[in-house]
Amino acid sequence: MKLNFKPYSIGYRTLKTALGVAVAISLAQLLQLDYYVSAGILTILCIQPTKRKSIRAAFSRFIASLIGILYAFIFFEGISYHPVMIGVLIVLFIPLLVTLRFQDGFVSSAVILLHIYDAKNLDMDLLTNELILMLVGFGTALVVNMYMPSIEKKLKSYRYEIENLYASIFREIVIYLRERESVWSGKELMDARKLLEKAKALAYQDVENHIRRHENKYYHYFEMREQQLEIIERILPKITALPVIVDQTDLVADFLQDLSEHVHSGNTAYRYISKLNKVKENFAALPLPDSHEKFLAMAELYQVIHEMETYLEIKQSYKGFQTRKTEAAG
Known part of the structure; x- marks a missing residue:
């Protein structure tokens, strides 16, 4: 059986992703944010093939994450920090994102939701932490994605x-x-x-x-x-x-x-x-x-x-x- 492998290569998008993750985590760590490694995840999710797609991705994920925080406040703080509540929240959360056409932001918002669930307390310090984390992750992705090689x-x-x-x-x-x-x-x-x-x-x-x-x-x-x-x-x-x-x-x-x-x-x-x-x-x-x-x-x-x-x-x-x-x- 003959196996065919693609030639090994590193594209500019791969390099930008690597740079963006490193910068985002470094900034988040420098700012002493909790869950600072998640800044790298948020950056990865926003690195897109084009500038416009990257901007749309960052906007969609930021809005979806804000809605996620609101849902976390209603379900976790208002009812209970219980695994069942995570399932109920997701069942109701995804249809809303689809209706608003922000479904691409579900994964990034899920990261924020799990942070809140893990902390078991959505106070002002955690809210500030998550907002700055989003700004660092999405912002870093936008900055590194502003470079596009000429075609x-x-x-x-x-x-x-x-x-x-x-x-x-x-x-x-x-x-x-x-x-x-x-x-x-x-x-x-x-x-x-x-x-x-x-x-x-x-x-x-x-x-x-x-x-x-x-x-x-x-x-x-x-x-x-x-x-x-x-x-x-x-x-x-x-x-x-x-x-x-x-x-x-x-x-x-x-x-x-x-x-x-x-x-x-x-x-x-x-x-x-x-x-x-x-x-x-x-x-x-x-x-x-x-x-x-x-x-x-x-x-x-x-x-x-x-x-x-x-x-x-x-x-x-x-x-x-x-x-x-x-x-x-x-």
């Missing part, structure tokens, strides 16, 4: 990869139009779809790591490319369904060849819309088909032209990145 380089890499894939797809379409045969497996289509999903997820993560930013230029870019990919997937069956080669085929092939050489992030799609209009004019100027098969082929090619017009309009509506490329189009 700009990775997003840019995804952008270039997608542009190269689109260029490759157009080249394969051109080969098929000109030679009527191809050994292309369509792998680039599947790769582009998977890459777009990864790229959008990463771009969304970047949005979550900026407190005041609510959008990301890369996210909009990958969304635009996703819409274009749907168009490419629609024209492929039309290309492969061509019954015969007609004169108009070369017009479409030449246009797609030109476009394949200028798939970039800049926004000068209007130039290629103009070129496509010229293709339509030349298309209309060619002789009418003299057979049913040629008529079908012309109809399919005209639909391809219409789809490519939509492809370019999608790009034209996108603001685009700053680029030195003067011929950026697709």
Whole structure:
């Protein structure tokens, strides 16, 4: 039996968690808090993949813990410090957190509840101790989570990869139009779809790591490319369904060849819309088909032209990145 192990690695989130726990416990110990090691637990619970998630986690856990203290006062102080009361409290506590959408804070609030149960006396000293403990634990998590490594380089890499894939797809379409045969497996289509999903997820993560930013230029870019990919997937069956080669085929092939050489992030799609209009004019100027098969082929090619017009309009509506490329189009 062969066992497969993941390569051993230490990520930045692991390092932040380790640092946060050490700092939180040290601060709690320095402040001479009871249950000071719990500050480390509270910190662990609030270390999240993004800044916004960390803030939401800290807020949710802080509010849940305050509600937990109130429940502890009602059930422990008001009735009894008995194990049965812990069970009753939890039965009533969890539905309230779910209703208020603070259910993520249950574990941290449970830590505070157990401290109170262990002390058997919810006086002002213990209340102050728990509040400071929460501030130290949640606050430390927020501070260490404010550092997030830049993912700009990775997003840019995804952008270039997608542009190269689109260029490759157009080249394969051109080969098929000109030679009527191809050994292309369509792998680039599947790769582009998977890459777009990864790229959008990463771009969304970047949005979550900026407190005041609510959008990301890369996210909009990958969304635009996703819409274009749907168009490419629609024209492929039309290309492969061509019954015969007609004169108009070369017009479409030449246009797609030109476009394949200028798939970039800049926004000068209007130039290629103009070129496509010229293709339509030349298309209309060619002789009418003299057979049913040629008529079908012309109809399919005209639909391809219409789809490519939509492809370019999608790009034209996108603001685009700053680029030195003067011929950026697709």
